[in-house]
Amino acid sequence: MKKYFDNIEIDYSYSFSDKTIKDTSYITHGYYTYPAKFIPQLAERLIKENSKEGDIVIDPFMGSGTTIVEAIVNNRIGIGTDINEIAFLLSKVKTTPIKNTELVTEYAKFEKDLPYKLDGRFDYFLSEAQKYIPENERIDYWFLPEQKDKLSVIFAQILEIENKNVQNFYLIAFAQILKSCSIWLQKSVKPTRDHKKKVYEPLTLFLRQSKKMIKKHHEFDKKLSENIKENIDLYRNVSCGDSRNLNCETEKASLIVTSPPYVTSYEYADLHQLPSLWFGYLKDLPEFRQKFIGSAYKNRENVDLRSNLANEIVSELKNKKQNEVKNYFADMLESFEETKRVLKHGGRACIVIGNTEFQGVKIKNAEVFQEQFHNIGFKTHNVIKREIPSKMLPSTRDPKTGKFGKISDKNIKLVYPTEYILIMEKL
Template identity: 45%
Template sequence: MAMEKVVDDATTSTTKSPEEIINLFKTKKIDKDWSFAECKPSDTGKWTHNYHRYPAKFIPQLVEKLIDDYISQEEAHINDPFMGCGTTIVTAISRGFKVSGTDINKIAYLITKVKSTPIDPKYLNKKIEQLLNRLKFLKESQAILFDDKIEPLIPQKHIDRINYWFTEENKNELGIILRVIYNEEDETIRNFFLVAFSHVLKNCSIWLQGSTKPTRDLKKNAAKPYDALQRQLRKMQKGNEAFYKVVPTKVRENLNQYLKIEVGDARNQPVSDETADLVITSSPYVTSYEYADLHQLSTIWLDLADDLTEYKKEFIGTSYKKYENKRLRSLIAKDIVSKMSKKSKKIAKEIEAFFIDMEEVFDESYRILKQGGRCCYVIGNTKLKGVDILNAEVFAESLQYSGFKFDRLIKREIPSKILPQRRDEKTGRFANNHEANSEAYPIEYIVVGLKE
């Protein structure tokens, strides 16, 4: 069965051996038109894409280009099993396509739901003014003179963590804001407000500014919650207005028919067999970000998890996972695990668990895609304890075990303004540039599988 010829150096044989895959990656040249280096923050953060900070998110231009390459019909179904903050979902909705996806991270689900829901601008503007007017006494107060009628809503089960991260004044002001937000009866508007609230938490805390690790800065001059919330709501207000204009009327009026997303495991999509046309996603990187840690302020304030440690264990790519009763199919992955075992048996088990999980995700992509459909996985390689972690090569090989044809490889440069560029070689964690000693992801790959 001959491999069809597509743009940007498609593979040319039916099945590629591990050696062929590794050689292909070594010889693959950078695809310059996939770096999007010319894009400004106003381009990558257009519409609702700037509603909430999110680590290592990919940009909408990448999703748009993949859709342009692989979707020619007016009606299509796009899936993202690791939807994160919703870049794929929002982009597909803007094109009038049906979308589906999951994320185990509950705040990611909330962000994606809000970002992909266009709201009538006049109605939203009215609701924003009502909220700010109800809270404006917070700005007018020169001291902690709070409205006696509003009792701060502060989740008591997480009070120790909240006290750890927030000053007493900001804690109470945030609690009042949260109480007023929850009094909003319209769920769509309430969720919109909650995303704005979630976004400002880091600035209003003593979390070290710019740090991707949970680190306190006891000297930090934390932002005032009302001021931060007002600024964020104004920004989101403009984003919604722009998004509302581009989303087709048929989608705005029947959103439930087009948007199907859930809090859930990437290995179990809310999609029937052979109904999706295209999968576009960026999976977690093994032992890279602990997303549950990064979003812990939102998790504790919005009361999204009873136990943070148990919550972390559900995430793919977490350092908490290891398997004793599952075996890897990928020979490249087995070799990486073997090399790491000589350095650290613990990390080797974590890497093994990550690749086992991803093999099951690929199986699920195969299940939901139509014949002729493609999955596009955005992933980079890295190094841990001197061992090359060839994530992309493993993905390319593993897709074949799931039934896909390894159809295309895109190699793109990552502009430094989009993704952190440095990591610590020993721990594998991202670090500040002055602390780090190794490149993180100077390039990344898009590995494309075709279901024939």
């Protein structure tokens, strides 16, 4: 019988419960609200305790790039990939040093030009700006016509910036305000419209967000060593791709620090659809969803999960869920095999993962992953149980609406209140 992790004591030193939002959004960490991102202090600790300066640290599911930022500010080489273009753009911006003067100059142009361009009397700017908006009916689904027009004028001016790094920086500021400027039900993880939503002023939000980011980018620039700043492309390599095909030579990396997607926990493809629509990344949503591990929208037959526990769990599930969970474990196994390829012997993989439940069946992701790792040539270095900091990962949501709420609400069920950090070592 397999040993489960239920009885492991919580290690409160990993909760970082004393950290404020200010602490967790230091340097570039707070640019964009990325669901299920982990707090930088966790990534930093895992990096410092399991690697040394100059080592290669990889995050195969980099999301908002937390691991990569922490890798480079702690003098490691950071390599990351994510299937989501927004994650890629975000991670790139968060790890690219940019001269403060360049950001400030462009900001001054926004401040000067945009109020004039957005003055309703100048239809010319609007018709010019409309050329930049990708044709997609879903933009009209999410944005009221007036908001869409205002956003278009801002978007067009960003796209006219010649310096790509500066342009990308402002695209992220733009991406961050989109949800507030749309009729997306603000606190929902499911794409739901709210026709009564308060309408925000896009220009005010954009300037405020940009200003905040400029300050933070300056802090990031100061924290980065001169050598890394000047040779950034040698120290960080981020890409948009699959976790099963990492951008790293065989047996070169020392450490993996990652939090993989959860099976059908969030539809990441859906969650980032607002910026994806504007940036023209989203041509075909159903096709895009298929690429995500943990997505409900795919199918796989006859696979060896390399875990008896995984087989037991799958056999207890019914209907669609059975296939979903099987696909998830199969995809994750392939991803672990890829981490094995890139890691040196003695290199470690730190996997941050929570367990969940479907149809009354406990989905013991952490235990399954440990078994899969053992079966492909790793040993366990440590298993840590930690509390999830509610400031970063909302821990309560209504199972029907997907809306986050207070613990006291009666419909609200706690999701992932604790999670595990598996530290596996390659033999």
